[in-house]
Amino acid sequence: MINWKQVPLGPVQANAYVLYNQDKEAVIFDPGGDGEAFQSALQRENIKPIAILLTHAHFDHIGAVDHIRDAFNIPVYLHQAEESWLSDPAKNLSINMTPQGFTARPADHLIIGENRLRVGPFEFQIYETPGHSPGSVSFYHEETSTVFSGDVLFQAGIGRTDLPYGDEKTLLDSIHLKLLELPEDTTVACGHGPETTVANEMDQNPFLSGL
Known part of the structure; x- marks a missing residue:
């Protein structure tokens, strides 16, 4: 049995996610901050992270990457x-938060293309979903019917495209051609706010009307 939980972290409460199995092995999505508290919470629940998967590299999704990577000696994708x-604080936008900005060490593994990704007992279909940022990816986990989409699609909203490297048409194409093609009962685990479903956003999202 595989489950997941949402954990808002960091200065703007971006959603991290913990996907874990019955043995408490887990992958961590987007650890955005509060590294010590997040580590302690994982250890209290005997969660054993085996990897960090990043939907994209904006500051609010990467603030605890090195802390969690080092605490559990795990790779980053x-x-x-x-x-x-x-x-690069200019690219990850942390330069807008503090004079020095924020940096983390390079990823251990680079995602190239829309392949299947197996990390320990977990398997994902990767979808390239740029528009909010050029390297935004969504991780579809078929076993739980969940797509971890970062800042691509929200409940009744879409990701910002007014940031550097953002593009609205590209984002809408990503949503329409990738995420809305998933089964309608797929849960969308969003980068901010509550989760939603593909069906709800097809029917009710005002940014997607007319697609």
């Missing part, structure tokens, strides 16, 4: 289009 972002 990131799309190749944002290979340099972890170490």
